[in-house]
Amino acid sequence: MLPSFELLEPKTLRDASCLLARYGDDAKVLAGGTDLFVQMRNGKVSPKYMISLMRIRDLDYLRYEEKAGLRIGATCAIRSLEKSSIVKQAYRAVHEAAYSVGTVQVRNMATLAGNICNASPAADMAPPLMVFGAELEIVGRDGKKSVALENFFTGPKKTALARDEVLAEIRLPDPPLHSGSAFLKISRTGSDLAKINGAAMLVVHGGVCIDVKIALGAVASTPIRVTGSERTLKGKRLEDSLLEKTADIAVDEISPISDVRSSEEYRRQVSKILVKRMLRAALERIDCVPGGKAI
Amino acid sequence: MTDLSVVGRSLPRIEAAEKATGLAKYVADLQFPGMLYAKVLRSPYAHARINRISIEQAERLGGVKAIITHKDVPKVRYNSAFAVERYAPTQNVPRIEDQYILNDKVRYVGEAVAVVAATEEETAERALGLIDVDYEELPPILDFEEAFKRDSPRIHDVENNVATYGKPIVFEYGDIAKGFAEADFVFEEKYKTSVQQQCPLEPHASIASYDTSGILTIWSSTQGPFMLRKLLSRALNMPLYRVRVIQPYVGGGFGAKTEMCENEPFSALLSIKTRRPVKLTYTRMEEFCATRTRHPMSMSLMVGVKKDYLLSAIKAKALVGAGAYASHGPLVTSVIGSTLTRLYRCPNVRYEGYLVYTNTPVAGAFRGYGGPQGYFALECHMDAVARALGMDPLQFKLKNAVGQGDIDRGTGWTITSDGLRECAEKGAERIGWGKLRRQTGTRRRGVGMAWVMWESGGRPHGVELSSVIVKMNEDGKATVLTGCPEIGTGTLTAIAQIVAEELGIRMEDTHVPTTVDTFYSPFDQGISATRSTYVIGEAAKRAAEEARTQLKKHASKLLSVQEDDLEIREGRIYSRMQPEKKTTVAEVARTFQYLSSGAATIIGRCSYEPSGNAPPFAVHFAEVEVDIETGEVDILRIVAAHDVGKSINPYMVEAQIEGGIAQGIGYALYEELLVNKKTGITLNPNFLDYKVPTSVDIPEIDIIIVESNDPTGPFGAKGVAETGTVPVAAAIANAVYDAIGVRIKELPVTPEKIARALQENHHQEKIHITTRTASLG
Amino acid sequence: MNEEDFTLTVESWTTLLEALRSHLNLTGTKYGCGTGECGACTVLVDGKPILACMTLAVAANGKEIMTVEGLARNDILHPIQQAFIEHGAIQCGFCTPGFMMTVKAMLDEKPDPTEEEVREYVKGNLCRCAGYAKIAMAVLAAAAEKRSKRQS
Numbered sequence A: 001m002l003p004s005f006e007l008l009e010p011k012t013l014r015d016a017s018c019l020l021a022r023y024g025d026d027a028k029v030l031a032g033g034t035d036l037f038v039q040m041r042n043g044k045v046s047p048k049y050m051i052s053l054m055r056i057r058d059l060d061y062l063r064y065e066e067k068a069g070l071r072i073g074a075t076c077a078i079r080s081l082e083k084s085s086i087v088k089q090a091y092r093a094v095h096e097a098a099y100s101v102g103t104v105q106v107r108n109m110a111t112l113a114g115n116i117c118n119a120s121p122a123a124d125m126a127p128p129l130m131v132f133g134a135e136l137e138i139v140g141r142d143g144k145k146s147v148a149l150e151n152f153f154t155g156p157k158k159t160a161l162a163r164d165e166v167l168a169e170i171r172l173p174d175p176p177l178h179s180g181s182a183f184l185k186i187s188r189t190g191s192d193l194a195k196i197n198g199a200a201m202l203v204v205h206g207g208v209c210i211d212v213k214i215a216l217g218a219v220a221s222t223p224i225r226v227t228g229s230e231r232t233l234k235g236k237r238l239e240d241s242l243l244e245k246t247a248d249i250a251v252d253e254i255s256p257i258s259d260v261r262s263s264e265e266y267r268r269q270v271s272k273i274l275v276k277r278m279l280r281a282a283l284e285r286i287d288c289v290p291g292g293k294a295i
Numbered sequence B: 001m002t003d004l005s006v007v008g009r010s011l012p013r014i015e016a017a018e019k020a021t022g023l024a025k026y027v028a029d030l031q032f033p034g035m036l037y038a039k040v041l042r043s044p045y046a047h048a049r050i051n052r053i054s055i056e057q058a059e060r061l062g063g064v065k066a067i068i069t070h071k072d073v074p075k076v077r078y079n080s081a082f083a084v085e086r087y088a089p090t091q092n093v094p095r096i097e098d099q100y101i102l103n104d105k106v107r108y109v110g111e112a113v114a115v116v117a118a119t120e121e122e123t124a125e126r127a128l129g130l131i132d133v134d135y136e137e138l139p140p141i142l143d144f145e146e147a148f149k150r151d152s153p154r155i156h157d158v159e160n161n162v163a164t165y166g167k168p169i170v171f172e173y174g175d176i177a178k179g180f181a182e183a184d185f186v187f188e189e190k191y192k193t194s195v196q197q198q199c200p201l202e203p204h205a206s207i208a209s210y211d212t213s214g215i216l217t218i219w220s221s222t223q224g225p226f227m228l229r230k231l232l233s234r235a236l237n238m239p240l241y242r243v244r245v246i247q248p249y250v251g252g253g254f255g256a257k258t259e260m261c262e263n264e265p266f267s268a269l270l271s272i273k274t275r276r277p278v279k280l281t282y283t284r285m286e287e288f289c290a291t292r293t294r295h296p297m298s299m300s301l302m303v304g305v306k307k308d309y310l311l312s313a314i315k316a317k318a319l320v321g322a323g324a325y326a327s328h329g330p331l332v333t334s335v336i337g338s339t340l341t342r343l344y345r346c347p348n349v350r351y352e353g354y355l356v357y358t359n360t361p362v363a364g365a366f367r368g369y370g371g372p373q374g375y376f377a378l379e380c381h382m383d384a385v386a387r388a389l390g391m392d393p394l395q396f397k398l399k400n401a402v403g404q405g406d407i408d409r410g411t412g413w414t415i416t417s418d419g420l421r422e423c424a425e426k427g428a429e430r431i432g433w434g435k436l437r438r439q440t441g442t443r444r445r446g447v448g449m450a451w452v453m454w455e456s457g458g459r460p461h462g463v464e465l466s467s468v469i470v471k472m473n474e475d476g477k478a479t480v481l482t483g484c485p486e487i488g489t490g491t492l493t494a495i496a497q498i499v500a501e502e503l504g505i506r507m508e509d510t511h512v513p514t515t516v517d518t519f520y521s522p523f524d525q526g527i528s529a530t531r532s533t534y535v536i537g538e539a540a541k542r543a544a545e546e547a548r549t550q551l552k553k554h555a556s557k558l559l560s561v562q563e564d565d566l567e568i569r570e571g572r573i574y575s576r577m578q579p580e581k582k583t584t585v586a587e588v589a590r591t592f593q594y595l596s597s598g599a600a601t602i603i604g605r606c607s608y609e610p611s612g613n614a615p616p617f618a619v620h621f622a623e624v625e626v627d628i629e630t631g632e633v634d635i636l637r638i639v640a641a642h643d644v645g646k647s648i649n650p651y652m653v654e655a656q657i658e659g660g661i662a663q664g665i666g667y668a669l670y671e672e673l674l675v676n677k678k679t680g681i682t683l684n685p686n687f688l689d690y691k692v693p694t695s696v697d698i699p700e701i702d703i704i705i706v707e708s709n710d711p712t713g714p715f716g717a718k719g720v721a722e723t724g725t726v727p728v729a730a731a732i733a734n735a736v737y738d739a740i741g742v743r744i745k746e747l748p749v750t751p752e753k754i755a756r757a758l759q760e761n762h763h764q765e766k767i768h769i770t771t772r773t774a775s776l777g
Numbered sequence C: 001m002n003e004e005d006f007t008l009t010v011e012s013w014t015t016l017l018e019a020l021r022s023h024l025n026l027t028g029t030k031y032g033c034g035t036g037e038c039g040a041c042t043v044l045v046d047g048k049p050i051l052a053c054m055t056l057a058v059a060a061n062g063k064e065i066m067t068v069e070g071l072a073r074n075d076i077l078h079p080i081q082q083a084f085i086e087h088g089a090i091q092c093g094f095c096t097p098g099f100m101m102t103v104k105a106m107l108d109e110k111p112d113p114t115e116e117e118v119r120e121y122v123k124g125n126l127c128r129c130a131g132y133a134k135i136a137m138a139v140l141a142a143a144a145e146k147r148s149k150r151q152s
Helices: A015-025 A038-041 A078-083 A084-091 A092-100 A102-108 A112-118 A126-131 A227-233 A240-253 A264-284 B016-020 B056-059 B123-128 B176-182 B225-236 B263-276 B282-290 B330-342 B372-387 B394-400 B420-431 B491-503 B532-559 B585-593 B650-670 B728-740 B752-760 C016-023 C078-088 C096-109 C113-125 C135-152
Strands: A006-007 A026-028 A049-052 A062-065 A069-073 A135-140 A142-149 A153-155 A166-172 A179-186 A196-205 A208-217 B036-042 B048-054 B063-066 B112-118 B132-139 B169-173 B185-195 B207-209 B214-221 B243-247 B278-281 B299-306 B313-321 B350-357 B445-452 B465-474 B479-483 B564-570 B572-574 B581-582 B602-606 B617-627 B634-641 B700-705 B768-771 C042-045 C049-053
Touching: A015 A026, A015 A049, A015 A166, A069 A084, A069 A112, A078 A084, A078 A092, A078 A102, A078 A112, A084 A092, A092 A126, A092 A196, A092 B225, A102 A112, A102 B768, A102 C049, A102 C096, A102 C113, A112 A166, A126 A179, A126 A196, A126 A208, A126 B350, A142 C096, A153 B479, A179 A264, A196 A264, A208 A227, A208 A240, A208 A264, A227 A240, A240 A264, A264 B752, B016 C078, B016 C096, B036 B282, B048 B112, B056 B063, B063 B263, B112 B123, B112 B263, B169 B330, B176 B313, B176 B350, B185 B372, B207 B263, B207 B350, B207 B752, B214 B225, B214 B263, B225 B243, B225 B263, B263 B278, B263 B700, B282 B299, B299 B330, B299 B372, B313 B330, B313 B372, B330 B350, B330 B372, B372 B394, B372 B445, B372 B728, B394 B445, B420 B445, B420 B617, B420 B634, B420 B700, B445 B728, B465 B491, B465 B532, B479 B532, B491 B532, B532 B564, B532 B581, B532 B585, B532 B602, B564 C135, B572 B585, B581 B585, B617 B728, B634 B650, B634 B728, B650 B700, B650 B728, B728 B752, C016 C042, C042 C096, C049 C096, C078 C096, C078 C135, C096 C113, C096 C135, C113 C135
Parallel strands: A006 A049, A026 A049, B036 B278, B214 B243, B313 B350, B634 B700
Antiparallel strands: A062 A069, A069 A166, A135 A142, A135 A166, A179 A196, A196 A208, B036 B112, B048 B132, B063 B112, B169 B350, B185 B299, B185 B768, B207 B214, B207 B278, B299 B313, B445 B617, B465 B479, B465 B602, B564 B572, B572 B581, B617 B634, C042 C049
């Protein structure tokens, strides 16, 4: 049984943010409900007002335009990302992460925007979106603004959203030429939150790493970019020993904890394995990007 | 044996269509007019005295009809486990009655403190928040090894928190000191197992209805309606005949429901108070923290071997975590001990098992009942011993294991059928035992094995009794009445097949009602202890036999033929010598029911206690692949060879094995119920944090059925139910050792443990060895 | 709801599961965990498998819902039901309704799955009795049956 609440179904995002402004901490935004209802049943939250986005029309889109990139609407389900062939082709790590979130039923219900706003440090979607440089479009009572995903998570389950703000759209720029990406996750059974997850995006040309983005999740209070590792690799000629070194540095950038899923010690141990494997997998995929050329 | 026409076939279950259409009703699906809903207020503290409970404000809430606290319960101490009723207490394995329906002292987080009945579930929930309880916190003791120490706070009034009056449960054979003196090699090691939860998909649920005639009717999701009735009548101080238990379909139990987990007495007391039906369904969180679990164990195991590789001594000391109350604990502790005494022909054995209380959720019965714990230690140890001796573990076991003609030390009876060696040999060939495995990159493959010798029911130490009635209808259909619940094991289908075979009618002419009602069904102990096919099946067979005799007697009159000349097949009765003299079962039943003189109904009945206890055997092989960088274990394949005596329904036998293995895999790799080490709060009482294997976590399971045709079971059948689970963890742990040379001796075998062990480069195969130079003469 | 129209009055916090079980007396769909992990409450909404315990009843307003009770037609069992029965894929039966709805959606989307694809698709449905082997076999058999029906 869910605790009681009043359900409000605004017709536009602007109306939604006005309602949020009015009711503040007494209100929660409802999209798929897969995170929110669990928290309500655990007694963690008990909103008086539920502001549902699900009756807002044309908000569940997934659109790709060359040069403009990918735009994902606030009520687009994670399953749509999983099944999209353009996401699989051009944003491989995002596809792999979508595929590993929960189960088919959960992915039919959960929205990408909701998943991001839930801001779990272990969110599977966060690292791949970060390595592709995702930007978030946020709608408030007074207008719109754009925030980089990396600056959006401020703590475990905390985001940069102001009281009246709603996440309206997620944008990914067109993937660079000569790039490849990969997502990896270590978990207990086949359907579980990550002990550790991560994504890497590599741009390589002529055997040299032009650009690299590496993000890890479940090993800090938010998903993080391991920029120290990135600096080790960027601009250098690719060699296996360099990949090893890059992976080793990642261990110093994380601050994992022990929980029911895993231990701090293990997360440290395998973080470098994960980084190494992600980089190798991303490297192997560089030929596959449309318009990309082999090294 | 003559050709069987029904037994031995994989016929669909009799209730499958009802379940497939969603029409099968479980307790939570039942609605009654005027029904109230109950909710339980639970203790937030692991150990506390209740000084005062104020319920006035909650009582005033509109819709609340009754509230019970410890003041409202009969002061009858009991043990909630059904099995306890079946085993006469002995000095060694006593019966510990340490429970009241509600206590004035709480001993684990989640223990019930008050129960509310209201017109709506929401109202009952809200009322919980209005009950004011004054707790006096006491120091909690959360670890069973800590609890065992002399100076630990006491949870019940027993020394060292040992539930069995402060004393261990002991088994002893031969002379243990002499056994070790004779040994040329001694191996000692310590093993530890975790808390697993049964996780039946259907949480515990009951509906109680007390009516003006003074009959208390309980619909319960239970594994033993008659045992529940007995325990309820005791705990409620009500005469047995006034308690009626009806059990509809049950959504899994695995032992968690061979117990009165308080929900039935709660709904009963509330119904008695309100005179209305009261429904109490547990949430999944309550299922995790406030029903039952599997006992965790730590065991020091010491084994002595002579230079001819024969075992000369086995010694073990085990601590077994009971949780807050004893429940099945003493029996489980004794089963752990018996695993050490039965499988191997070791003349000198000593086991000491200490059942220790802790302020944690109560441990009870869970498929295997001490077997998974005991065999994990035993079979990992024997694997280690064999390898340390430079011997193939398979050869070592073949040399030392019991066989046909040996006395089963668990029962004192001779082993009457033995497919153990056939299981081992066939399984070894199927898995490719001894073949080199391909190792690629960071992945290493290995194969492990574990043997198990089990039981079919609880004789001779426990009561084993089932009764079955076969009554013929005048259309030739046989109605089979049994007190056996259908919890998913398929026993009712097996019974139908046995009756059809024995009577000589078609399967579709049997009718086995799937609801047990203690008013109408004959007595049965319920589903537990791998007993149902062996005991209830045989009872059904004999009841059918009696009905068949009556049929033949009447038919012989009808056809003017000698009784022993008659044959019954597919519902037709005919004379062997003069086949033109024939009739049908329907005709005979109808004719004799409507005679104006000499009328009779045909009823066969049997009250059956088995004369023996034929042990089923199993040998499991697991092939795994370990990632040496991440420690992750992938199970590639399990080969499970089972001696079941006779497969009454092969699909159902396989299904039991597959399901058992899945639970064993969970035990081996993923499942561990954790509590906060300071507060005792369960950390993972939900499926997000406690991982039960999913469809992608179970590998190919290759089942080999060996039929040793036991003379004491129906059509040669023995039990199978628990044997699928018992050896799995050991087989997997042994496979991991084979793959990476690291032995994980604590369940679950997690990547964290493997990664740490690999990092520390722990060559754990070098277990503690004392080598004595023995005279070679 | 199973091709019939219903009008219900519910609270805003009533879940679809509660509406099905209490208001419509369709008790085939089960409560197993309440947190979206076990799949026992799986129903189809506009053909997609979702979790009824995590869906508000009002959110399903105006949509096509199918539960296990809607699988059989005029007392003729659906090939999925038939296959589960014949292949010994049902034990206690509690997870069965949820499984069937997931499987129906899968076969509508993917008529010729491999065993691996089946297991991946149904991993959101927990079964504690069966160990999944016979369930996978039943699904493959149902897929084959459906394909042959389409061809004939």
